[in-house]
Amino acid sequence: MSIRHGLLALLERGPGYGYQLRADFDAVTADAWPLNIGQVYSTLSRLERDGLVEPAGQDEQGRARYAITGAGRAELLDWFASAVTAQDRPRDELSIKLALAVTVPGVDVAALIQHQRAATIGRLQDLTRLKSQGEPGEEPGGLAWSLVLENLRYAAEAEVRWLDHCEAMVARAAKRGAPAHAAAPAKDRATTGKGARR
Structure with a gap:
């Protein structure tokens, strides 16, 4: 599973910050693939670098929030439209x-x-x-x-x-x-x- 696409899917529902996105991911996936918070933030940085997410200000506690961009939405829709292949799956x-x-x-x-x-x-x-x-x-x-x-x-x-x-x-x-x-x-x-x- 691509963490990148998982985060884009969560951000499609609305802006969020790292810990919130990790908690939402764990809730949606029944804790099947727990994410390390470091993975979440490094992936968010790469998504921002690639123009797929952008800063969306801070919440009341000062946590940096991110929002999906138009390019991120297009990437997400392409991912949803493509089949998962054996090469996409981790080694067994x-x-x-x-x-x-x-x-x-x-x-x-x-x-x-x-x-x-x-x-x-x-x-x-x-x-x-x-x-x-x-x-x-x-x-x-x-x-x-x-x-x-x-x-x-x-x-x-x-x-x-x-x-x-x-x-x-x-x-x-x-x-x-x-x-x-x-x-x-x-x-x-x-x-x-x-x-x-x-």
């Missing part, structure tokens, strides 16, 4: 961790999968409890919060299914006697095959 640490684990001798991949499954099921239970505490429309931002919460729940459910599949794949490989760490070291690949040095 879990799939990378498992891919590396099966290449390192001595790693108990089955235990790693079981531990992750337990953690993911715990997260799914927490999300389900949150869902039972509120439904869309009960308060301002309720629908936005519910949309994010449902995304997190479905992602956790999918992760549990994927971990089950990974466990079965690892078990099948073990039955065939295939070493879990069969990937060739980088130094061996450096002179042969795809990605060879020229």
